[in-house]
Amino acid sequence: MKAVILAGGKGTRLRPLTIYTPKPIVPVVNRPFLEYQIEVLKRAGVDDIAISLSYQPDKIEHFWGDGSDLGVRLSYITEASPLGTGGAYRFAADGCDTTTVVVNGDILTDIDLGAVIETHRARNATATLTLTRVEDTSRYGLVETTADSAITRFLEKPKPEEAAALGVNTINAGIYILEPEILALAPKGENRSFETQIMPEIIERGMPFYGHVIESNYWSDIGTPATYLTANLDLLTGKIRGFELQSNSGSDIATAAVVDDLSRLAEDCNIKPGAEIKCSVLGRGVLVEERAIVENSVIWPHTRIAAGAVIRDSVVGKSCHIGRKATVTNGAILGDKTQLTDYTRV
Numbered sequence: 001m002k003a004v005i006l007a008g009g010k011g012t013r014l015r016p017l018t019i020y021t022p023k024p025i026v027p028v029v030n031r032p033f034l035e036y037q038i039e040v041l042k043r044a045g046v047d048d049i050a051i052s053l054s055y056q057p058d059k060i061e062h063f064w065g066d067g068s069d070l071g072v073r074l075s076y077i078t079e080a081s082p083l084g085t086g087g088a089y090r091f092a093a094d095g096c097d098t099t100t101v102v103v104n105g106d107i108l109t110d111i112d113l114g115a116v117i118e119t120h121r122a123r124n125a126t127a128t129l130t131l132t133r134v135e136d137t138s139r140y141g142l143v144e145t146t147a148d149s150a151i152t153r154f155l156e157k158p159k160p161e162e163a164a165a166l167g168v169n170t171i172n173a174g175i176y177i178l179e180p181e182i183l184a185l186a187p188k189g190e191n192r193s194f195e196t197q198i199m200p201e202i203i204e205r206g207m208p209f210y211g212h213v214i215e216s217n218y219w220s221d222i223g224t225p226a227t228y229l230t231a232n233l234d235l236l237t238g239k240i241r242g243f244e245l246q247s248n249s250g251s252d253i254a255t256a257a258v259v260d261d262l263s264r265l266a267e268d269c270n271i272k273p274g275a276e277i278k279c280s281v282l283g284r285g286v287l288v289e290e291r292a293i294v295e296n297s298v299i300w301p302h303t304r305i306a307a308g309a310v311i312r313d314s315v316v317g318k319s320c321h322i323g324r325k326a327t328v329t330n331g332a333i334l335g336d337k338t339q340l341t342d343y344t345r346v
Helices: 033-043 057-064 084-093 113-122 160-166 180-185 194-204 225-236
Strands: 002-006 048-053 073-078 100-104 107-109 127-133 142-145 151-155 170-178 209-213 219-221 276-278 293-295 310-312
Touching: 002 033, 002 084, 033 048, 033 100, 033 107, 033 113, 048 057, 048 084, 057 073, 073 084, 084 100, 084 180, 084 194, 107 170, 113 127, 113 170, 113 209, 127 142, 127 194, 142 170, 142 209, 151 194, 151 209, 180 194, 194 209, 219 225
Parallel strands: 002 048, 002 100, 048 073, 127 209, 276 293, 293 310
Antiparallel strands: 100 170, 107 219, 127 170, 142 151
């Protein structure tokens, strides 16, 4: 089997965090985001993975190389011009004569992908789409299925009362299991969308097309700063299962400092006396000075947090300086190299 990860977006919704860092290597609990997707694929026995890129491709390819350190074979496909989700799939999987797993580059999940593939094969499906349930149906295009999970219709952001009347609350969860016949629905070199063009055509042609609802596994689209922060915290608190988190070895933590068991510190962090780190992620080389507090937050590498500063429920980018007794709270997102003077409130 082959996999294609669609990671060609610019990460616009995640700015300012993605101005200098491409989204595939944005750190989630000090691990590049895309490695979680690669691990899910590898567990399912899918180790031939093409990553479809367009934004800062050289940084990403240089980061992982051929994938041997991750135990997989990575290749990189760079679009000369935007091809859409379906066009990128055709470009990356062109000529493939086996089942292909396509993964949108925004999602974090602990799904048992092997079980999805088994169900796909048991149904003799031509295409299987993972689905997840949502409470607020007005924000999404919905996917309607029959009692035996066959996909029958896509509904583009229906009104809440319409969705309630239909009893539909499932949306596209961004993982597709596709047989080679689907390649013909995406003409080579053309911009095509899975959601608005290819999938409706699968239904029109009467191809066996099924949904697989993610019921007990974690799923999140981390495309925004708010969902990015939540995903980090969900990993720390065990809501996302099956991924091993690093230990806190290799940092200098003062005896009088407090670092709780949930927090994860990369190497070379320096935590001064009286500082408190609670349910937070600190990247490599972060300095937290005396009596500073970091809680429910993500701090990227080489940032300095001065004495008495407070950071809660926020994300701070690389190489920032947070001044003495500054306060950063309420979902604030600070881009790389931000400088906050003493006593600033954000």
